[in-house]
Amino acid sequence: MRTLRPSQKRQNVSEPQVTHARDVHRVAAEDGVLLRLERYATPGGKPVLLLHGWMQSPRGMDSPVMGRSVARHLHAHGMDVFVGCMRGHGDGLQRSGAAGHWTPGDHAALDLPAMVKLIRKVTGRIPALVGHSLGGLVSLMYLAGATSTKGGTTPHQLASARRRRLVSSVTAIAPPLAFPSRSIGLFGDKPDRAGKLVCRFGASDMGRRLLDRVPTVPLQQGIRRLTGAPGPVGRVITAGLVKACRGNAARGFWRPENMGPDVIAAELTRTLDATSGAELHQMASWVTQGGLPAEWYEALRWVKNPTLIIAGEKDGVSTLEGVTTGASMIGGDPRRLMVVEDAGHNDLRVGVRATTHVYPAVTDWIHKYA
Secondary structure: EEEOOOOOOOOOOOOOOOOOOOEEEEEEEOOOEEEEEEEOOOOEEEEEEEEOOOOEEEEHHOOOOOOOHHHHHHHHHEEEEEEOOOOOOOOHHHOOOOOOOOOHHHHHHHHHHHHHHHHHHOOOOOEEEEEEOOOHHHHHHHHOEEEEOOEEOOOHHHHHHHHHOOOOOOOEEOOOOEEEOOOOOOOOOOOOOOHHHHHHHHHHHHHHHHOOHHHOOOOOHHHHHHOOOOOHHHHHHHHHHHHOOOOOOOOOOOOOHHHHHHHHHHHHHHEEEOOEEHHHHHHHHHHHHOOOOOHHHHHOOOOOOOOEEEEEEOOOOOOOOHHHHHHOOOOOOOOEEEEEEOOOOOOOOOOHHHHHHHHHHHHHHHHOOO
């Protein structure tokens, strides 16, 4: 596996400052859940499916801030871009499915097969997968043959072999592949005690029983009610939250120096989304166990598609150690690990170094293995 550390001198080649119209597609998963995809159409262009991360809406991969949208950057470079909305995410008419006890396994075994099938039907070509955080992990689980069973979601080698032919390449940006410290960083760029305590509670029997009663944890609603207050009150609250998040309040999720006030405001008011109780419990369990169940690490070796893994050097959630450990188990041919210096978690998709390092690398990878 080759590790790449891009030059800090690489130029910003983000999308031009224009507004692209989005088409909307809906497709039913095998279990009947209706999923939503937005499309920046380029007839004849290389199709790409973008997948958002945990506690994110599709705006995670299509930020409204000019120059910080993965979707619009790839579209500006001639690609036919589909922005997927996994079940339980999105608001109102933009939502995929209803509130429910959905898990990452459901996204991998049910959502992705339906989305990939739709894209192949609409374009006549196989797509590249690009996912951030949970979206990157789900993409790899899908290619490892994630299959729904009565006992949950398990990898299946024959399904993996079939799906290998349905996807041209995969890029996973900051995927949470392993947690060597059995914690995450909430207030710093390294796993901290607060992250460990939160994850331990979420993974505990008490936490599970509590979360079983809460199909959806509406994290975004409180923020939007505050920032959406009428008159100057909403603006003052927004400015206060942004100032706090430019300090240590959210340092585990991004490096403040890589995020401008407008980007942070969009993250809080447009990207932050709900999560299901089951999803929260499963993620917390993985953290406290140090990683995924052993069967998934064996299954990652079945992933033979060209695989690009991008890690942030200062990521407090998907730590560099954890991403490197997990990436070494992927069988991608070729397989590359790219480390972005001084980058955190969410700023890998919307921060300064996303535009100068991540977007060009993703574009090059997709073009090379189209």
